[in-house]
Amino acid sequence: MRVVSGIQPTGNLHLGNYLGAIRNWVRMQDEMEEANRAQAAEGGSAAKKLNECLFFLADLHAISQPHVPAELKAATLEMTAALVACGIDPRRSVLFNQAQVPAHAELQWLLSGTARMGWLGRMTQWKDKAGKNREGQSVALFSYPVLQAADVLLYQATHVPVGEDQKQHLELARDIAQKFNNDFASEDSPVFTLPEPIIPPGAARIMSLRDGTAKMSKSDPSEMSRINLSDDADEIMRKVRKAKTDPEPLPSEAAGLDGRPEALNLVTIYAALAGQSVEAVLGEHGGQGFGAFKPALGELMVEVLAPIATRFNELRHDRESLDAILVRGASKAREWAAPTLSAAYNALGLVRP
Numbered sequence: 001m002r003v004v005s006g007i008q009p010t011g012n013l014h015l016g017n018y019l020g021a022i023r024n025w026v027r028m029q030d031e032m033e034e035a036n037r038a039q040a041a042e043g044g045s046a047a048k049k050l051n052e053c054l055f056f057l058a059d060l061h062a063i064s065q066p067h068v069p070a071e072l073k074a075a076t077l078e079m080t081a082a083l084v085a086c087g088i089d090p091r092r093s094v095l096f097n098q099a100q101v102p103a104h105a106e107l108q109w110l111l112s113g114t115a116r117m118g119w120l121g122r123m124t125q126w127k128d129k130a131g132k133n134r135e136g137q138s139v140a141l142f143s144y145p146v147l148q149a150a151d152v153l154l155y156q157a158t159h160v161p162v163g164e165d166q167k168q169h170l171e172l173a174r175d176i177a178q179k180f181n182n183d184f185a186s187e188d189s190p191v192f193t194l195p196e197p198i199i200p201p202g203a204a205r206i207m208s209l210r211d212g213t214a215k216m217s218k219s220d221p222s223e224m225s226r227i228n229l230s231d232d233a234d235e236i237m238r239k240v241r242k243a244k245t246d247p248e249p250l251p252s253e254a255a256g257l258d259g260r261p262e263a264l265n266l267v268t269i270y271a272a273l274a275g276q277s278v279e280a281v282l283g284e285h286g287g288q289g290f291g292a293f294k295p296a297l298g299e300l301m302v303e304v305l306a307p308i309a310t311r312f313n314e315l316r317h318d319r320e321s322l323d324a325i326l327v328r329g330a331s332k333a334r335e336w337a338a339p340t341l342s343a344a345y346n347a348l349g350l351v352r353p
């Protein structure tokens, strides 16, 4: 298996980011490690290819919409620190930012001859982001999914962990790969592998601590609405204590959370952090009031997040270490990308030395 995934760099990382994409990446990394160990134990590891993970900051994607250059740079470094703090190990996974690997932009152009306007025009993310003002959007926003296809095809990705909202972009990547292989490669030596999306089952949607109907967000003006990855234990406990709730005790079954968005959110967070189902959490805590449940939630949160916050706060301002991580990752990524990029140039009849 070759696992490849990207994330757009944003600043002010919070619990929602962790329980969304990041934790899932860490799981994939650990599973691949496990698989490699099992494979080695069976013997014959020299002959078999190892399972690998590549994770990158999609900084090239970030310029498809208006942005502030200094903020993009800061966010790219901050996101790198967060990924490492959360458990992405740059020695076991290849961790890099796209901008240091020119092959992404190159392959995007090569694939632009294959991708069709109609395919891109049907992308729901394009339609949502462009809204009524399509003419005013950047070309990059429209061709965003072609860059995303290049991101994964470049490394012969077999599996791509993404959220539900990115499934359509992955299907497009498969269509592009298929058409390119059909048009420019022979059947027995395709240029690209068709990647499989992996959508984590039941990825938790984490909502604001002040409003159970709004997503937890870095742009919410209230600091009390989110748990930041940089928060220390006192801040976490204080925010959980002040989280909005209702006066009822917790129900003992999930149906009892209907119409109680704040209660649902706190139970969802607990379940995600404990690696349990909502039903299991209610089985244990049903009947409790928030006076009892909140401290339990706060303690669990501190247990999981405090070590992350410590590493994150150490690393986020350590520019030298962050640069070193990204330089090393990018150099590996460039090496791994080279054969496929060459094959794509060749297949198209482009003359290169």
Ligand code: TRP
Pocket (backbone or CB within 6 Å): 004, 005, 006, 007, 008, 058, 061, 147, 148, 151, 152, 160, 161, 162, 166
């Ligand atoms: N578009 C993805 C998102 O917004 C990020 C991304 C860019 C990505 N390139 C990718 C994800 C390649 C998976 C594979 O979440």
